[in-house]
Structure formats: C-alpha cells, structure tokens
Amino acid sequence: MASVGMSPKDEMVARFLDAAARGEVAKVSAMVAQSSSLVDASGENGWTALMLAARNGHADVVNTLLSNGCDKSLANQSGQTSYDIARFWGHKHIAGLLANSKGVDSHHLLPGSSTEGHENYFSREFLDRMSEKRTDGQWLQAKQSSPASVFILFLNLNPLVTSGAEETSESKADFRLCRLRWGSVEELATRPGTTLIFLGVEKQATPPSPSPAGDEDGLTAWFALNTDSDPTEDLRLSNPNGFFLKPFVPRLLQLSSDEAGVVAQARSVLAWHDRYSFCPTCGGRTKVDEGGYKRTCLKEDCRSRQGIHNTCYPRVDPVVIMLVIHPDGNQCLLGRKKAFPAGMFSCLAGFIEPGEAVEDAVRREVEEESGVKVGPVQYLSSQPWPMPSSLMIGCLAVAVSTHIKVDENEIEEARWFTRQQVIDVFTKNNQPTFTIPPRQAIAHQLIKHWIGVHANL
C-alpha cells in the first residue's frame, strides 16, 4: 500500500501492484495504458504485478499483463518466477497460461461453445428443399401445374408483398409474401426474361395423406419466379394490394421468420440466374436444369460439361463477421462504415478469400480494418444474407493487441466499447451514445450473445 513519504512514482507502482493483487483488471488495464513501464515494475521483495496476480489466482489480470508485453521470466528475491508461484499455490490454469510459449491464452474469455437453439433471421428452414426431386422432371411438372402449389414472384429480385401486420408467436411481420397460384403466373413463366425455380415443399408435422384431387403425395410445393417485365397490371385482379418491395432493405427485414427464410433461398438462387445467364467457361448460351439449381452450357463440347464444375451451380459467398473481445474481457471492438446511419457501430466483417480458413479470415480482416491483432477465434452461428448470396459466419474472437489503426478506405472509425456502454444500448439506459444494427442482423446477435453470457459480471 502507498505510504507517507513515498515518491509519486513509487506510490503509483504500489497502487498498481495492489490492484493486480486484488484482481482489479480494469484498473490494471487503465494504469498500463497510462504508463506502460508499470508492467514489469517490482515492489517489496522483487514481486511484480504478474507474480501477485499469479499468487492470488487472477487469470484475467495475468492475461492483461501478458497481452501488454510483461516479462514473465522475471524472478523475485527468492528466485521464483510467476510460473513457480502459480504452481506453488495450486493455480493450474494460470500456470498453464504462463507456461504457454505464445504468452497469451485467452480461451477462457470465450463463452461456452453451446450454440443450441440459436437461430438468425433468414436462416429459418420453413421448406424441405427435397433436392432429390430436382432431377425428377415429371414430379416437378406435376407440382408446377398443381392448384395447391405456391408461387412467389420477384420483379428484378424485389419480392411481391402485401402490407398488413401478421403477428406470429415469435415475430411480428409488417409485410407478407403474395402467395400466387399457377393460373396467375402461367403466362408470365413463359416470357423470355423470366426464371422459374423450385424451392421445396412445406414441412409437415405428420406424414401427409394423399389428396383425393389426384395430387398424389399431398405435399405443398413452393416455386419462385423472377422477371424483368413488370407484371403489376396483369396481377391487378388477383392481387389488388400487392406491390414489389423496393428498395427492399431494410423493409425486407420485416417479413416473418418463415418467409424471410424462403426469400433468402429464392433471392440468392434467382440473383445467380440473373447475373450468370451465359456460360462462364465459353460464354455460350445455357439452360436451366434441376429445378433451377443448375445451369448447363448448350455447347456440347464445352469444358464445363466434362466432369463437375462449380460454375454450373448457384454461388454462396462466405463472409466472416466477428465480435472482437478486448484482452481484459470487458470491452469489445466495433467499427462504422461511412455509409452507416449516423452513430451506428457494428461488428467488423469481410469476405473470406480463396484458400483461407475461417479463423485466418477473421484475423486478417480484423487486422486490415482496425490494426488489432486477434488470437483465439470461436464460431458461434451463421446467417444467410441474400444481398445477393453472402453466408455470414459469426464468430467471437479475442484480441491480443489493443491499438487501433483503421483502414480508412473501409472503416470510418473503430473503437473499444465497454460492456456497460453496450448494455446501455440494449437497455436504452443512460442515453446510449451509439446504436447497433437491428435484431435481424447477425451483428446484433453476436453483440447480444456476448452481453448475455457476461450478464452476471
């Protein structure tokens, strides 16, 4: 403890050692940020902050000191290192941290790996995709003309909806997809600028009984169409209240979870047809196969027809999105792009590059965008993001450095936010100073997960 007659410097060291011994991680971090030489300062009998934290079992302080570059090889006047001290007092976890040659082991900052029951917007599988039926032309044909089948329609990739709130047990919808019948879309389906795809059949709790109307299996099939010629006038009679949702973000986020899942699937596949209408290998004309899940080049000697080629199948672009946790466990890193609404911050994100593992993409994108280095990475959950075909791979990650230097081309600002500041955003207490994306975005769910996991702290 500080005592009368100490120099201001000795007094600061005494306060620092005291904070480390008591496990006051926030104070330790703040003092190191002010004066980095404190990390290796010693007091009575040559004890450093690392030794005191190791003696008293404060793993979070040990990690903070390690991540700030303290020297773990120092010994006290009895010749004991922090590692010896942790072992002697039975703190195996801390001894493990200190023995680790890389210095920082911050896995304990990642919450448990259970992601059970975690569902994101756009990820609801309302339909059974029945991929085995995509090559059954006869079955597809029968379903297409069945009066029970449902058709959803897009004009230049914007879905036809009606307004009208529909409250389900889990979500409130402001818009509903117009569910059309074959009779309303039959003529449109034959127009040159229109693509028709099979989505699947409605999942059923009990096996369906064959219907007497000759609709042999009783399954309700769903199809989607995208067209470039405005069919509004033709649909006026059957759907007087229908309109195309444009611009669709953020309004697309106001469908029910079931319908959002259907749109995620349909919009991505239809966007692929829209953008890849010619053969990527030879530039020739292609035809739609397998219920819309394949395009085949019409040129018989095209290389894309020998063997299997990913150019023939709908694309999915993997994106990592991560909430980066400060080494002190009490702050997270959020950034903002110029295009964000004023005051909004979100998780950092970026496309995975060819030949790159998820963990490496997380480390690369965080360092590129914010200058912060990342250690452990943990997958949490994923989200299809049909703008047009991203798959957001949501991760938590722990930083091993804290200095921020943003890539100004991508990010306008990045900052560490304390857990309390983030809680204020959710609870709308204490006039939050920033906002985060809406609940439908996985970024929101990652941030919420981190807060929820640490709710007891």
Ligand SMILES: NC(=O)c1ccc[n+]([C@@H]2O[C@H](COP(=O)([O-])OP(=O)(O)OC[C@H]3O[C@@H](n4cnc5c(N)ncnc54)[C@H](O)[C@@H]3O)[C@@H](O)[C@H]2O)c1
């Ligand atoms: N659901 C959510 O919560 C959420 C949050 C953030 C971002 N996102 C989505 O994630 C996507 C990627 O994030 P980002 O923009 O920060 O990525 P990023 O940091 O990799 O930067 C984008 C740049 O990457 C390049 N790029 C590389 N591969 C690409 C590909 N397949 N398609 C398009 N551009 C490619 C382009 O130059 C583009 O400008 C965005 O499109 C965004 O819509 C979703």
Ligand SMILES: [Mg+2]
């Ligand atoms: Mg980037």
Ligand SMILES: [Mg+2]
């Ligand atoms: Mg990015």
Ligand SMILES: [Mg+2]
């Ligand atoms: Mg990138």
Ligand SMILES: [Zn+2]
């Ligand atoms: Zn070809």
